[in-house]
Amino acid sequence: MGVLAVAIAVGLAFFLMRPPHETVVVLPGPDGKVGTVVVQRGDTRQVLDQPYAASKTGEAQVARLSDTEVRESFGETLQALPARPSAFMLHFITGTDELTPESKAELQNVLAALKDRPLPDVLVIGHTDTVGDLAATIASRRSAPRRSKVSSSTSAFPAQRIRTAGRGERELLVPTADEVDEPRNRRVEINVR
Amino acid sequence: MPVQEADKVVTGADGTVGVTFTDNSLLSVGPNSALKIDRYVFDSTTHAGQFDSTLSKGTLAVISGKMVKQSPDAMHVRTPSAIMGVRGTEFIVRVD
Numbered sequence: 001m002g003v004l005a006v007a008i009a010v011g012l013a014f015f016l017m018r019p020p021h022e023t024v025v026v027l028p029g030p031d032g033k034v035g036t037v038v039v040q041r042g043d044t045r046q047v048l049d050q051p052y053a054a055s056k057t058g059e060a061q062v063a064r065l066s067d068t069e070v071r072e073s074f075g076e077t078l079q080a081l082p083a084r085p086s087a088f089m090l091h092f093i094t095g096t097d098e099l100t101p102e103s104k105a106e107l108q109n110v111l112a113a114l115k116d117r118p119l120p121d122v123l124v125i126g127h128t129d130t131v132g133d134l135a136a137t138i139a140s141r142r143s144a145p146r147r148s149k150v151s152s153s154t155s156a157f158p159a160q161r162i163r164t165a166g167r168g169e170r171e172l173l174v175p176t177a178d179e180v181d182e183p184r185n186r187r188v189e190i191n192v193r
Numbered sequence: 194m195p196v197q198e199a200d201k202v203v204t205g206a207d208g209t210v211g212v213t214f215t216d217n218s219l220l221s222v223g224p225n226s227a228l229k230i231d232r233y234v235f236d237s238t239t240h241a242g243q244f245d246s247t248l249s250k251g252t253l254a255v256i257s258g259k260m261v262k263q264s265p266d267a268m269h270v271r272t273p274s275a276i277m278g279v280r281g282t283e284f285i286v287r288v289d
Contacts, residue, residue, distance in 0.1 A: 020250075020273045021289040026282055035257070035282020041275040048284070057274055074285045077223030077252040080209035084256070085217045121213065125237075163215070165237035193213050 023073075025054045025065055030084075085193035086113050089173075094183050113192040114157060121193050122157065126166045129185035130178045198233045202226075204251065216242060218258030218268070226251020231271075235260055247271040253286045255279070 028034050028051040039046045039055040046055045046062050052070065054063040071078075088110050090103040099107065114120045174184045196202065196212050204210055204226045211221040216235040222228050227249045235242035242260035244267060246253075253270070260267040261281045268279040272288050 022272050022274055023287045024272075024275070024277060024284060025286075026284045029256075029283055035284075036280035037282055037284050038278040038280070039275050040278070055275075070285070073287065074223070074252055074254065076209055077221050077254045077285065080211045080221035080223065081254050081256065082211040082213045082219050082221070084219065085213070123215075123237075163237070167238060170239070191217065193217060 020057070022057045023054055024048065024056075025052060025070060025074075026050070027052065027070070082193070083117060085191045088113070088190040088192070090188045090190065091183070092186065092188070094186075110190050110192060117192065120157070120161065122162045123191040123193070124162060124164045125189040125191065126164070127171055127173070127185060127187050127189060128169055129182040130169045130172070130176055130180050132179075196230060198230055201229045203228075214244070214258060216240070216244075216258035216260045218244060218260070219256040220246075221254045222248075223252035223254075226253065228253055239263070242267050244268045245271070248286055248288055249273065250288050252288075254283075255285070256283045257281050 024037060024039050026034055026037050026048040032051075034049060034051050036047060036049040039048065041055070041057065044060070048055055048062060050062075050064070052065045052067065054065045056063060088106055090106060091100045092098060092103070093100055110122075114122070169185070172182075172185050173187065174182050176182050176185070196214075202210055202212070202222055204222055204224055206224055209221060209223055211219070213219055214233065214235070215237065220228075228251075229247045229249070231245040231247055232243050233245075235244075240259045240263035242263070244260060246269075248270060249272075255270065257268055257279050261279055265280045266278065270277045270279065270286060272286060277284075277286070
């Protein structure tokens with residue numbers, strides 16, 4: 001009897017003291033591409049860069065899970081992920097804050113995307129070409145009225161859920177040398193999320 | 194409901210939560226989970242930032258955002274036994 005009690009006590013202590021069991025799995029993106037997660041556990045370092053590559057506590061080797069195993073174990077959590085942000089590109093008639101006809105049509109798609117989301121949030125991002133010395137300053141000055149123009153076009157939408165950002169010439173749509181006037185680079189990007 | 198640095202997201206047996214961050218990072222936690230946002234900063238002009246969180250129990254799904262694209266060292270997820278560096282990807286974590 002005493003032996004059994006001790007055995008139970010030891011078993012229970014072992015159960016309570018066992019290290020947490022942890023699993024990390026890298027998933028392929030919608031385009032099939034896989035990024036990298038580096039898992040550092042004490043002195044062990046595992047690099048996960050293959051689809052469904054998994055790192056588990058107590059296992060030295062990187063495992064590989066099946067899509068079914070992932071769904072069984074993480075389905076509910078994956079379901080809870082918010083919808084991916086969608087991006088729209090708007091261009092202006094040079095020298096004005098008037099949208100091009102194509103972009104006026106695209107703006108309707110933005111409004112449609114807003115309706116698709118339960119709690120939408122809008123990010124309006126101004127991009128410029130490489131003309132100007134202090135690109136960032138000039139960029140924000142030049143694109144500010146355009147951004148506000150786009151914001152007012154979505155007037156039915158609460159202003160506190162619209163954010164604006166200026167990226168200057170950091171994300172050129174068409175790569176150019178410095179000081180190149182390129183209308184395609186002067187644009188407003190809208191993220192609906 | 195806004196989620197900010199130092200906030201903790203805790204779910205019950207039948208709860209799940211999805212969160213979209215300002216850099217377009219997407220996170221969700223499954224039932225019986227606890228996730229703390231240790232640090233979140235993001236500069237929307239330069240895309241520089243830092244995003245550290247700790248999953249102490251339960252499940253977490255992550256789709257990394259703009260700051261990881263800008264600097265591969267910007268995002269870390271901690272668990273009781275590990276620290277993960279995220280180099281632009283989608284991944285899931287479970288702590289039992």
